[in-house]
Amino acid sequence: MELVTAQILYEPEDVIQHIHFPTSAFVSLVSTADGHDGPQTGMVGNEGALGYELSFNVQSAPLRALAQGAGKAWRLTAQSFAQELEQNRGAPGAMAFDYAGLRAFRAACADP
Known part of the structure; x- marks a missing residue:
């Protein structure tokens, strides 16, 4: 799919309907307060996945996600x-992936 600059992919607490794998686009993860943008807390590019929280059975988005740079992304429901x-739960490395991802997710959601 094509992502355009400033396209909002989800807001905090939205149900995550898709996982996105940017190939040439990049996505900013932004904290919000009272509906206003706060600091950027992360970025997802061609090395990551937007919506990885689904890996841990987390169904809602923790942050606002918006395309910071236009480009393409693969999308899966x-x-x-x-x-x-x-x-693929029993695949080699699956447990390490789960642990590393959970640690990253908890760090992203922690209060500063």
């Missing part, structure tokens, strides 16, 4: 992603 995870 949350349901299809869950099916792929279930089929």
Whole structure:
């Protein structure tokens, strides 16, 4: 799919409907307060996945996600992603991925 600059992919507490894998776009993760943008707390580019929280059965977005740079991204529905995870839970490295991802998620949600 094509992402355009400033396109909002989700707001805090939105149900995550898709996981995005940017290939040439990049996405900013921004904290919000009273509906206003706060500091950027992270960025997702071609090395990551937006919506990785689904890996831990977390269904809602913790931060605002918006395209900071236009480009392309692969998109998979949350349901299809869950099916792929279930089929590959026993794959080598799956436990390490779960642990590392959970640590990153908890760090992103921690109060400063």
